[in-house]
Amino acid sequence: MKIFEKTKTTNGSRIIKRYKICGVTVLKKDIDNKRRKIRLFGVPIFYNKKYKHDKRLKFVNDVKIKKYEFVPKIIEFEKCENPLVSIIIPVYNQIEYTKQCLYSILMSNEKALYEIIVADDNSSDRTKEILTFVKNIQVIRNESNLGYIKNCNNAAKYAKGKYLYFLNNDTVVQDKWLTNILSVFSNKKNAGVVGSKVLTGELCLQECGVYIFSDIFYAHYGQNANLEESNYVKECDYVSGCSLMTPKWLFDEVGGFDEIYSPAYCDDPDYCLSVKELGYATYVQPKSVIIHYGSVSYSGDSNELMRRNNEILKRKWKHIFDIKTNFKNYKVPYTDKKRPKIILVIDDFYPQYDKHAGGRTIYQFIKAFLKMNMNVKFCPLMAEDKEEPYYSELTQMGVEIVESTIIKKWIDNNPVEYIFLSRPQVAMQFMTKSLVNRGIKVFYYGHDLHHLRMSRESHVKGTNVQKEIDRMYRIEKTAINSCSMSFYPSIREKEYVEKNIGPRVKVVPPYIYDESQVFEHEKFEISSDLIFVGSSHGPNKDGLLWFLREIFPIVLKKIPDIKLNVVGSEIDAEVNSYKSNNVVIKGGLSDSELSSLYSKVRVSIAPLRYGAGIKGKVIDAVFHGLPVVTTSIGAEGIPPCDFISVSDNSVGFAELLIELYSSAEKWEYSRLSQKAFIAENYSMEKVVDVFLEEMDTSFIDNE
Template identity: 30%
Template sequence: MARIAQEFRPRAISAPTWTLESPEQAFAPFTLPASDTPLVSVIIPVYGKLPYTLACLRSIARHGAQTPFEVIIVDDASPDAGVETLGQIGGLRLLENAQNLGFIGSCNAGASAARGSYLLFLNNDTQVTPGWLDRLLDCFREEPGCGIAGSRLVYPDGRLQEAGAIIFSNADGWNYGRFEQPDDPKFLYRRDTDYISGASLMIETALFRQIHGFDVRYAPAYYEDTDLAFAVRGAGKRVIYQPESLIIHFEGITSGTDLQAGVKQYQVVNKSKFAQKWAQVLESQPAPNTPAARAIHHDRRPHILILDALTPDASRDSGSLRLINIMRLLGEMGWRVSFMADNRVASHDEICQLGRLGVHTLCKPWSPSLARWLTGERDTLQAVMLCRHYVATPNLDLVRRLTPRAKVIFDTVDLHFLRERRAAEHTTNKAIASQANASYRRELALIRACDVTLVVSPVEQALLSQEAPDAKVELLSNVHEVFGRNAGFAERKDMVFIGGFGHPPNVDAVNWLISDIYPRIRAARPDMALHLIGDIPEAERLKLSGEGVHIHGRVADIEPWMRGCRVALAPLRYGAGVKGKVNMAMSHGLPVVATSIAAEGMQLHHGDNILVGDDADSFASSVLRLYDDEALWLRLSDRGLDNIRQHFSFSAAREALRRALPPL
């Protein structure tokens, strides 16, 4: 059987990255975080093994949670003197079974006494890590229809124990990822799974009671967590694996590992009970010989690969934010998303950021080359999205050859040839003009060769209708949440420019702003400071520094400036596409002064929802006018928010994706 075979599988070696509470530590009374009005009730069934229970509780005391919770220990008539010791722990609710009820009976008893809206069943041979509880609760807040959320389980020595689990059609179970490396990105993204181990399992209290808790037919233990997951799905809810909740599990401490003796023998006995109860549902489960990597995705969701130059990071640039929001939408629309950067590099934080959206990041050293990965996934892919012409050009033939049935989508991000043409005109640089011509040929060839092309601006869509009239071109602009105005006119001061020096139009804009525009503003109003946000090299910072100029560099959260500044600036003199800095400011209700280029393609009109100035004098005078005119400021703020809702919302992007993607 698969479940038994896993017990003897060769084991990988990994170095643990956490500090464990020692079960051998001498007991001294301590206090757990506790709430009189808990949102979550943590239920820990206990039968002996007091040192491990104490270590578990010390880890909870050490890490706590942002969410109010209570801890309920259900002592199942333990043979040792644990009750007396546990009674000395502050904040702990201690229930004592009059007779031994087994794991299932103890869990159900704890659930009956729980006061929280959610139950978190936790084995006493576990230890928690930061975020253990809060990240599970995230699933119920962020994932529609979440019924169960479960943790990533690891062994104390650093090996992975479980990243969700699979049930095959013969009722065999398989802990996905067992004995592998826990930080492999294929284990770091949220996804639906067949079941979650009861070692760390969260469920809404009302739902648990609706389905009558753990089924007592599996008493004293084993298969009760699998059965619960099937019952939850039968109630129309989802079972979700949450990798950001990391639990260390000393597996086998309570029940042992001998399948022929003790409680562990019920792992075999209860399989037949489970198979009989769920016979009809099991017919649609994967066959026993199905590879785990395929079986874990047997929900048959359509699969898309997205290939871009770099792994997106929302704090880096607006293109990253747009792509992240597109991936979020794809997940909501029922797609399984895999992502690969052209250089196959991704940081742990970037992997986890995408993992929250259910995206599997393919990167070094974990994933193979693009060619090998496509070969292995050719039968699962319904679509491939290639972003930017310099990424799409060298990879299009490979994608067509290895995934001939996949629809190929070219996401221009912006039309590079248009931006480069404008840069050449602005600088009269012949080398840039030559580069623009080369980009034009490459981009037009891709547009004609791909099934669908995405552009961000109606100006670009109109241009391509002339340049490539036979191509299918869809408008999929920037995608923004509407954050709203969180501070009024009088509570704000100063100006802000957002944009890193990795994008040449930003370099020109900042230099123009510092050399020509800001001196005019400062001459009239020396109290108006200028804040620059974005990656700016140290050498450039020295040139830009001056009275009233604050260079913050790249920041993790721009909200303080969106809330605190009175005017956002976009003095771009060339470029293409839609400007994320303008959209972002407007999504926060922050009025914008921009050039015509910066306002292009966004349904913006001078004096209505934006102020426009194309030379230093008009730009500076527009800033000064807006800065002191509260009525104008409020009108631009309100109408800028309306513009985001109408043209750059998730609903507009969702419709564009539906038109571009193959039908589900």
């Protein structure tokens, strides 16, 4: 072993340097375009968040920044007869910028179907000859110079796409910028306009949405392009016309850009406000990244024109400007005098909904809070890095990520009405009573009673860990009694908490299901085999090994060709050693793959000997139309039903399984009321109703 060792690793834009003595990391430097962090013996000792005007910036939202100093003489696009998007590029001279813009589109790895319309506003340079060196585009050439706004409106008449996308010619688009914009229209049914994260030529932010306050128009200008406050999909008052997409039917209904602002400026906020009047919203998509050099085609007195058009805009939309509040950075993106309440959700790591039940629960709770029209922030307290795809999924849903290194400062410097703490190891990091005394409602979600689970494990394994159990009991008791309200998954835990800890506790369903997302299950005679879902986490592994050693041999004597499918993201060597013709180790599966497997197997098993709380694997199997054989621990907290069979001994478990697996009548009967059971107990509406008992979601003063 080396006494001193220095290592350097890279991951995209990140550079991580470690300095080790005798194999132990004593100093770690973590550097990327967004931050610099230094840890000494694992303790953060330095953190710097912002860099501005960094020409060395290489990644924005994990998109590699590209500029094109060399543009080939001939640029050729594929022909597109049925475009989804019509890209309209208004131009007046500046052919070199136009060529660079077009080439960046060609090189952007874009899969969306598009046509390109170059709207030539009577240029006098080589733009007149553009079709000789750019192939398969459409050129609309005006006989006289119409000005930017009239030029755009005229070109839109020739568009064939479902969406119109206005793009300035002094821009350079980045990979998949168009697909990322389109994704917002798919995910946000009220989207009427979507724009991009726009960088200046110096690669700092020009805008990430624009926000109209009573005293200023704010656009994040000059900030580092990777700050979390500009990294999530959000509504804004308007987006710049340099990158603006809107449905063609909506553009036609509004009447296009208002030509009262001709030749240019203020047409984009006017259009977005017109769209809002029709009940649609404007969003900014930070994963759609472009560079914008800015107003290279306009040679007039832009300051005077902007002053004139600003006055027109404020007169026309006086009723909108009258409800705007004054600017403070923490108010973004909410610019009206009333705003939604803020809820800060804090968990240990990102919600890994496809790997463990706890992550899935928090992911679904976040969706519930969004459905309740709250402004949702999320902090993964113990995560050192972004965890994908969970980071991107949250930010694309409209959730701002608050980094753990600044979380306590963030709470001090931002208005927050609710804090939702997940798990005892998270709650113990905060002075909950102090937060409550400041007027913040603090909620605690325990997932299960950890000390009770530890006690049961100790009993099963014959270990003596009473000190650890007592310590966990104190942590959970403090969390429950110091918060405004605690939540647990079942009535069993509620009764236990009320009896042994304190009265502030309610039951909230830990799982949310949508019937439209489930696969249709095969008939009895077509289905076959068993399924076990769970990682090598303590109770899961113990239960699976118990089944393989003591129960499955009994089953195989009666049904020798039966197979057990073992599904889990972290299957260890000991479990893998049981792999055989009858034991199929599937490993981790995606949600769709798991649903497909559920639809084909006949019975699900959950042979748990210890644990606490409602078991996600049991409810999940029920949702997918499968009867379940489990133990009293596996069935704990679940309302009584016909489709869950329970036995705590090896022989009884095997007999129930054999009977259920072999009898079509028994199997069909057990499945009769599953859909009604799920709808009654595990729906989004049920979860929202519980939270609304404790959370007032009415808008409050934004002052």
